[in-house]
Amino acid sequence: MKWNSISLAGSLNKLKxxxxxxxxTIIGIDLxxxxxxxxxxxxxxxxxxLKRVGLEDYHSVTNPDNLFLDNTVVQKLEHLLTTSGIxxxxxxxxxxxxxxxxxxxxxxxxxxxxLCEAVxxxxxxxVPYHPGSYYYDFSVLPSSNTLESKILFVAAPQDAINxxxxxxxEVGLKLLAVDIEPLALHRTLNTYNNCxxxxxxxxxxxxxxxxxxxxxxxxxxPIAGQSFTSExxxxxxxxxxxxxxxxxxxxxxxxxxxxxxGLTDLNHKLALIATDLIRELSRTLDYYxxxxxxxxxxxxxxxxxxxxxDNLDMYISKQLGLPVINNDVLEGLNxxxxxxxxxxxxxxxxxxxxxGLALRGGK
Numbered sequence: 464m465k466w467n468s469i470s471l472a473g474s475l476n477k478l479k480x481x482x483x484x485x486x487x488t489i490i491g492i493d494l495x496x497x498x499x500x501x502x503x504x505x506x507x508x509x510x511x512x513l514k515r516v517g518l519e520d521y522h523s524v525t526n527p528d529n530l531f532l533d534n535t536v537v538q539k540l541e542h543l544l545t546t547s548g549i550x551x552x553x554x555x556x557x558x559x560x561x562x563x564x565x566x567x568x569x570x571x572x573x574x575x576x577x578l579c580e581a582v583x584x585x586x587x588x589x590v591p592y593h594p595g596s597y598y599y600d601f602s603v604l605p606s607s608n609t610l611e612s613k614i615l616f617v618a619a620p621q622d623a624i625n626x627x628x629x630x631x632x633e634v635g636l637k638l639l640a641v642d643i644e645p646l647a648l649h650r651t652l653n654t655y656n657n658c659x660x661x662x663x664x665x666x667x668x669x670x671x672x673x674x675x676x677x678x679x680x681x682x683x684x685p686i687a688g689q690s691f692t693s694e695x696x697x698x699x700x701x702x703x704x705x706x707x708x709x710x711x712x713x714x715x716x717x718x719x720x721x722x723x724x725g726l727t728d729l730n731h732k733l734a735l736i737a738t739d740l741i742r743e744l745s746r747t748l749d750y751y752x753x754x755x756x757x758x759x760x761x762x763x764x765x766x767x768x769x770x771x772x773d774n775l776d777m778y779i780s781k782q783l784g785l786p787v788i789n790n791d792v793l794e795g796l797n798x799x800x801x802x803x804x805x806x807x808x809x810x811x812x813x814x815x816x817x818x819g820l821a822l823r824g825g826k
Contacts, residue, residue, distance in 0.1 A: 490554040491821030497521050497665035499540055500814050503549045504821040511822060512797040516814060517547030541634045554636045555820040556627050560644045560669050561683040564590055564618040569611050575603060578612060590618045598624050604677060615677055617643060645671045645678035647819030651792045658762050661744060663769030665689050670747045674758050680751050686740045688769025691733055698729040710772055717774040741782045766790040768813035792818050
């Protein structure tokens with residue numbers, strides 16, 4: 464999806480020229496709630512080539528709840544690009560899902576030009592932001608009904624978009640596009656059109672339901688990786704780095720739902736957190752299926768840094784009754800032999816959004 468120059472009210476007019484240019488190498492930048500992830504990918508061949516990756520935590524960020532307003536983010540991104548050896552200058556950056564509004568809207572059948580006018584005048588009826596405080600864009604969706612036109616409508620606060628543009632300028636990058644995380648994540652999948660994605664971040668998990676590759680439902684919930692880490696810290700009297708390391712490396716912290724014997728108090732507490740997460744996921748799936756009886760979501764894709772908890776995929780599958788697939792974001796990439804396979808495999812889920820952004824290219 465492209466944020467068009469009309470909806471950006473002139474702030475991104477230069478993107479029009481940039482979008483006609485298809486650079487060979489792209490930087491994908493994921494400004495997460497607790498870390499920055501960057502990747503540099505050569506997208507000129509059929510199988511993109513992963514050139515460089517980098518990750519930096521926000522341990523010293525003073526305003527983690529609104530990191531775009533924290534000046535140290537620019538410094539950290541600049542430092543990360545340098546230490547990662549990234550040389551490309553053209554980038555795609557995502558707006559976090561908790562800062563965007565996504566909705567399918569149906570209009571009477573009309574041309575795209577007519578849709579532009581209709582959306583322009585009707586958007587304030589849908590958007591939960593004050594008039595004049597947001598940018599918007601839309602894509603026309605396929606429809607079997609010739610009497611209607613369907614669009615995927617996306618809106619985001621102006622200050623969030625403007626800050627992304629400002630950050631890219633301050634670190635000397637050419638911004639090819641401002642993208643949304645759901646579309647970036649879907650680019651990393653192996654052609655799953657109707658599926659659910661559970662992206663477990665540090666502070667927030669995203670539930671995204673795709674129909675024919677379109678994100679019809681996006682929802683953020685405050686049960687995520689740090690929910691598990693905090694419980695480990697309290698139960699075992701560990702500091703954050705120790706608990707985080709244990710969560711990622713210890714086998715058997717999460718056991719099968721029907722297994723009761725031999726479980727520790729920590730096992731039970733982690734299971735309760737996982738159950739709460741699954742309950743929210745189940746509610747979202749049930750609501751969607753009630754509204755869309757002809758479409759079946761038959762698999763769940765698990766991704767994000769918080770998805771590394773051992774047995775989490777099995778636990779979700781058992782309770783949800785759906786096959787759960789751990790997203791292999793590296794599968795479609797050429798990987799240089801110089802990369803540490805252990806390092807990449809351990810951190811790959813955290814790079815899913817950044818990889819998907821780079822794969823967007825200049826389209």
